[in-house]
Structures are given as C-alpha cells and as structure tokens.
Amino acid sequence: MIELQGVVKRFGSLSAVDGVDLDIEKGQRIVIIGPSGSGKTTLLRMINFLEKMDEGSILMEGKEVGYHKDKKGRLVMEKPHVISSLRSEIGMVFQHFHLFPHMTALQNVMEGPLTVKKEPREEVHKLALDLLVRVGLQDKKDAYPAFLSGGQKQRVAIARALAMRPKLMLFDEPTSALDPELVGEVFTTIKNLAGEGITMVIVTHQMGFAREIADRVIFMDNGRFIFEGHPEDLFSDRMEHPRIKTFLQKVL
Amino acid sequence: MLISALSLLLLITPAGVLPADVPGKPDQYELLSQGTRLVQEGMLDEAVEKFMQVPPPVPGEDAGVFVRSRMEAARILFSKKDFRASAGLCDEILCILPDNIDANNLARQIRVAETPEWLKFLKDMKTYLPTLVKATSMTLLLVFITMAISPVGGLFIALGRISRNKAVSSVFWFYIWIFRGTPLLLQLFFIYYGLPSLGITLDPFAAAVMGLGLNYSAYLAEIMRGGIESIDAGQMEAAKAIGMTYWQAMRRIIVPQTYKRLVPPVGNEFIALIKDTALVSTIAMVELMRAANQIFSATFNVYILAQAAIIYLVLTSIFTVSFRKLEDRLGVYENR
Numbered sequence: 001m002i003e004l005q006g007v008v009k010r011f012g013s014l015s016a017v018d019g020v021d022l023d024i025e026k027g028q029r030i031v032i033i034g035p036s037g038s039g040k041t042t043l044l045r046m047i048n049f050l051e052k053m054d055e056g057s058i059l060m061e062g063k064e065v066g067y068h069k070d071k072k073g074r075l076v077m078e079k080p081h082v083i084s085s086l087r088s089e090i091g092m093v094f095q096h097f098h099l100f101p102h103m104t105a106l107q108n109v110m111e112g113p114l115t116v117k118k119e120p121r122e123e124v125h126k127l128a129l130d131l132l133v134r135v136g137l138q139d140k141k142d143a144y145p146a147f148l149s150g151g152q153k154q155r156v157a158i159a160r161a162l163a164m165r166p167k168l169m170l171f172d173e174p175t176s177a178l179d180p181e182l183v184g185e186v187f188t189t190i191k192n193l194a195g196e197g198i199t200m201v202i203v204t205h206q207m208g209f210a211r212e213i214a215d216r217v218i219f220m221d222n223g224r225f226i227f228e229g230h231p232e233d234l235f236s237d238r239m240e241h242p243r244i245k246t247f248l249q250k251v252l
Numbered sequence: 253m254l255i256s257a258l259s260l261l262l263l264i265t266p267a268g269v270l271p272a273d274v275p276g277k278p279d280q281y282e283l284l285s286q287g288t289r290l291v292q293e294g295m296l297d298e299a300v301e302k303f304m305q306v307p308p309p310v311p312g313e314d315a316g317v318f319v320r321s322r323m324e325a326a327r328i329l330f331s332k333k334d335f336r337a338s339a340g341l342c343d344e345i346l347c348i349l350p351d352n353i354d355a356n357n358l359a360r361q362i363r364v365a366e367t368p369e370w371l372k373f374l375k376d377m378k379t380y381l382p383t384l385v386k387a388t389s390m391t392l393l394l395v396f397i398t399m400a401i402s403p404v405g406g407l408f409i410a411l412g413r414i415s416r417n418k419a420v421s422s423v424f425w426f427y428i429w430i431f432r433g434t435p436l437l438l439q440l441f442f443i444y445y446g447l448p449s450l451g452i453t454l455d456p457f458a459a460a461v462m463g464l465g466l467n468y469s470a471y472l473a474e475i476m477r478g479g480i481e482s483i484d485a486g487q488m489e490a491a492k493a494i495g496m497t498y499w500q501a502m503r504r505i506i507v508p509q510t511y512k513r514l515v516p517p518v519g520n521e522f523i524a525l526i527k528d529t530a531l532v533s534t535i536a537m538v539e540l541m542r543a544a545n546q547i548f549s550a551t552f553n554v555y556i557l558a559q560a561a562i563i564y565l566v567l568t569s570i571f572t573v574s575f576r577k578l579e580d581r582l583g584v585y586e587n588r
C-alpha cells in the first residue's frame with residue numbers, strides 16, 4: 001500500500017535515516033524499536049511528509065508521490081496543497097499529543113473533516129461522537145484539553161487522526177509522555193484499532209506492547225534497519241545480534 | 253446685599269462725617285493728585301487713605317473725582333486681596349452711578365476671585381464640558397477606527413514578516429523598521445504636510461486615520477509576530493498532520509491561540525493610542541486635546557487642562573478594565 005525505497009535523511013553530516021526500504025501492507029501492524037537517536041521519529045515524519053527526504057522515493061499504491069526532481073537531480077517536495085492532501089490520508093499521533101488547546105475534545109476531532117475535507121457539519125458531528133465513543137471519551141466531549149489527563153488527551157488525539165479516515169496511522173511513542181498508570185488505556189485503545197484492521201506503524205519503547213501488537217517488528221540503529229521480522233524472533237533467545245541483545249537486556 | 257450695605261455705611265462714615273461746607277474741607281482735586289503721587293511712589297496704604305478722604309458729592313455736584321478716587325482705592329485694595337473692602341467701594345460708586353463700567357468690571361472680578369476653587373472648577377465644567385465631551389467623541393472615533401484597522405493590518409504584516417520568502421519578509425521588516433523607528437508626530441506631519449508635495453492631499457481626518465493606522469499596525473505586527481512564534485511548533489505539525497495547509501493552520505489553529513496572549517500587550521497599545529490621538533491635534537484635527545488647548549489659550553484657565561486630563565483618565569481606565577475582562581473571557585479553555 002505504502003512503500004519506501006532507499007530513503008535517506010541527512011542533518012548536516014549526520015545520516016538520521018540512512019537508506020531504508022519499508023513496505024507497509026494493508027492491515028499490517030509494524031512496530032519500530034531502537035535506541036534513542038536511531039532515526040525512528042525522522043522516518044515516521046518522512047512518511048507523513050513533515051520532513052523532506054534527501055534521497056529515495058515514497059510510493060502509494062505503487063505510484064511515486066510527493067516529490068519530483070529538479071534540474072540538478074535533487075528531490076523537491078511537491079506544492080503544499082499536494083502534500084496536504086497526501087497527509088490527509090495518513091494519520092499521525094505524537095508523543096506530546098499536540099491537541100488544539102482552544103478547542104474542546106469534540107471540536108478537536110471535528111476539525112480535520114470540517115476544515116480539510118469540508119464535510120457537512122452534522123455528519124462530522126456524528127462521526128466525531130462515534131469516534132469519541134470508540135476511544136471511550138463520550139462523556140469528555142465538551143472538555144478542553146487542559147482539563148483532560150494525559151491518557152485522555154492521547155485518546156482524543158487518536159480520535160482526531162482517525163476522523164480523517166486515514167489509510168495509515170503513525171504512532172510516535174504514544175505513551176512515552178504518560179504516567180505509567182495511564183499507559184494501559186492508550187494501549188487498549190490502539191489494540192482495539194488493530195482489531196478493526198487499521199494499518200499502523202508504531203514507534204515505542206514498550207517491548208511488551210510491541211510483542212503483543214506487532215505482526216512485524218523493525219529494529220532501527222544509526223538510521224538503518226538491522227532487524228526486520230516476526231516479534232517472536234526478535235525477542236527469542238536465539239537473537240544473536242550484539243546491538244539488539246544489549247538493547248533488549250537494558251529495556252526488558 | 254446686607255453685607256454690602258453695611259460695608260457701604262462703614263466706609264462712607266469716616267469721610268462722610270465731614271459736611272460739605274465745613275471750612276478747611278480739603279480740596280478733592282488736591283486729594284486725588286496727592287493720592288496718585290503716593291501710588292507712583294509705591295506708598296499704597298497712604299494713597300488709599302488719601303483717596304478715601306475725597307468726600308462723597310452732594311446732590312447735584314459732579315461725582316467724577318469722587319468716583320475716580322474711590323475706584324483707585326478699590327483697585328489697590330483688590331490687588332492686596334482685600335476683596336471685602338474693595339467690593340464695598342465698588343458698591344459705593346455703583347450707588348451713585350449704577351452703570352459705571354469700571355466699577356461693574358471690578359465687582360465681577362471680585363466675585364470671581366472670591367469664589368472657592370472647587371466651585372470655580374464646577375462652574376467651568378458646566379461651561380466647557382459640553383465642548384470637551386463633543387471633542388472627546390472625535391478622540392474616540394479615531395481610537396475605534398484605529399482599533400479596527402490596526403489588528404487587521406498588524407496581522408497581515410506579521411504574517412508577511414514570518415514568511416519564509418526572504419523578499420516578502422524583508423519588505424515587511426522594512427515597514428516595521430520605519431514606522432516603529434520614527435516618531436508618530438513626524439509620520440503625521442509627513443502624511444499631512446509632506447504628501448501634498450507628492451500630489452496626495454488628505455484632509456486632516458483622513459491623514460490622522462492613516463497616520464495612526466499605519467503606525468499602530470506596525471506595533472501590533474511585532475506583538476502578533478511574537479504571539480504567533482510563541483505557539484508551540486507542535487501545533488503547526490499537528491494541524492499539517494491532519495492535512496491542513498499552512499494558511500488553514502494559521503487561521504484555524506495558530507492565530508486563534510494567540511488571542512488571549514495578545515490581549516494584555518495589545519490592550520496596552522490601545523491605551524497608549526488614546527493618549528497618542530492627542531498628537532493629531534497638530535494636524536488641525538479638533539479632538540479632546542486641541543479643544544482643551546483652544547479653551548485654555550482663550551481663558552488661561554488651567555482647570556480646562558485638568559478636565560481634559562480627567563476625561564483621558566476615564567477613557568484609559570475603562571479600557572484597562574475591559575481588556576482585563578476580555579482576557580479572562582478568552583482564557584476559558586485554560587485550566588487554572
């Protein structure tokens with residue numbers, strides 16, 4: 001469905017993402033793990049065109065999208081409105097939620113379909129209410145983000161992304177900013193989505209969750225994938241790769 | 253009435269005891285000229301004494317010298333702030349010549365001088381307040397028009413200023429640099445007196461609105477730019493992530509979040525604006541400052557300026573309170 005080929009991102013002399021191939025099939029649940037600074041966030045941001053890649057290509061349904069080459073052969077992002085419409089098909093959930101603080105939970109969820117898709121208000125209202133029910137927050141619909149707990153904020157953020165009916169959901173450490181007792185409610189919400197067959201790529205440091213939800217795990221280090229496969233293989237005792245072994249020993 | 257009659261009696265008595273035909277009665281012309289000489293020598297008390305010795309005229313006699321000498325005495329007493337004695341002399345003259353202009357004028361001056369300050373203030377207020385209030389409506393009109401123009405202009409300039417396009421950004425930087433870096437007074441002069449030489453002639457009102465609008469847009473632009481840049485970058489990312497364009501994100505997400513933060517600094521600007529409208533009095537606009545100044549120049553009555561000051565204070569206080577209320581209202585989404 002979405003495919004990355006040879007994607008490279010440099011910050012100065014540092015290659016944050018260093019030639020990555022990734023094929024995301026419909027309904028897949030891919031979890032990316034790896035040490036801090038290994039390029040996980042940068043990779044997600046490139047999938048959502050929030051970061052411009054330096055080399056490589058992104059394909060949607062087999063078609064290259066989002067970039068063209070200039071005369072010198074360098075990649076140039078397409079015009080903003082093209083990028084915006086590509087982004088509207090990919091939902092993203094951030095570590096720090098980034099809810100719109102001046103809007104209620106319901107308004108946050110309605111905002112995308114209303115402003116971007118220009119859908120009729122009544123329909124959007126109904127859709128948003130349904131989504132808030134799905135993340136278990138129907139009774140908080142009129143609350144402003146400042147009056148919600150971290151876990152509730154993240155669930156509203158998930159509903160906000162889902163309201164655009166994305167083909168793909170990206171989660172960048174969705175529970176890292178949460179108090180431990182709030183992590184569970186967000187995981188439960190994401191697991192429910194997985195049960196509904198929503199395609200997702202999740203970056204997380206929670207190995208238990210990764211093992212439970214992933215049908216494919218990727219271990220990223222220094223901008224490269226050094227392991228890609230079934231979670232049971234990654235977490236098995238047969239795992240010989242020294243980087244992965246020390247990392248897992250530290251986090252488990 | 254009673255008092256003036258009494259003082260009249262009192263004052264008449266010393267001179268009046270001398271019957272007109274008593275021998276050795278001093279010559280009234282002589283007394284007047286002696287008194288005048290004493291005034292020239294600066295011996296005022298003695299002069300008053302001399303003037304008072306001029307006897308009242310018997311019926312049928314010419315009252316000229318008597319009136320002149322009493323008038324001189326009354327003036328001296330007035331200048332020494334002995335208002336009661338001075339008023340008594342005026343009454344004495346007015347008994348004989350009720351239409352005497354000098355005596356009437358002095359009597360009025362005495363009444364004014366005797367009025368307590370606060371009463372004078374209230375009287376002036378009654379006389380001039382309608383004029384000042386009318387002028388205040390012009391001040392307010394200028395304030396409200398500028399308050400309507402400058403946020404729009406300011407936002408436009410602020411957005412231009414943060415543009416990633418270098419050329420656009422520098423044009424707006426230049427604008428802000430000019431209008432914040434030179435005195436508003438100079439800008440008003442340039443627009444009103446300078447533009448005609450470029451073939452653009454504006455009436456005072458148009459020039460005032462233009463000057464204030466351009467100037468305050470520049471100030472608000474910098475405040476708004478600060479407000480926009482103070483919004484967490486994650487907000488723009490989140491807006492883009494749900495497919496918004498830059499301008500949609502600005503309009504729906506970023507700019508609305510600045511409102512509450514902008515109220516205190518923008519409120520301060522608008523309070524300064526109330527006072528800055530006084531500057532347009534220099535380009536022939538009749539607003540509160542100019543009206544007050546006109547009355548002041550005609551009357552030299554400093555209370556007029558105090559009244560204008562009070563009106564300015566009332567306006568700025570109302571603004572201060574309103575902006576605080578507005579700030580609270582805009583902050584409903586914050587958890588405090």
Ligand SMILES: Nc1ncnc2c1ncn2[C@@H]1O[C@H](COP(=O)(O)OP(=O)(O)OP(=O)(O)O)[C@@H](O)[C@H]1O
Nearest residue numbers: 011014015016034035036037038039040041042043
């Ligand atoms: N805007 C940027 N400018 C310069 N360097 C950057 C920028 N963003 C990321 N980097 C660098 O790129 C590398 C990869 O960063 P990235 O945030 O993708 O890592 P990560 O795997 O998400 O780490 P973490 O687990 O800490 O979130 C890091 O070395 C980081 O310092």
Ligand SMILES: [Mg+2]
Nearest residue numbers: 040041042172
């Ligand atoms: Mg990260």
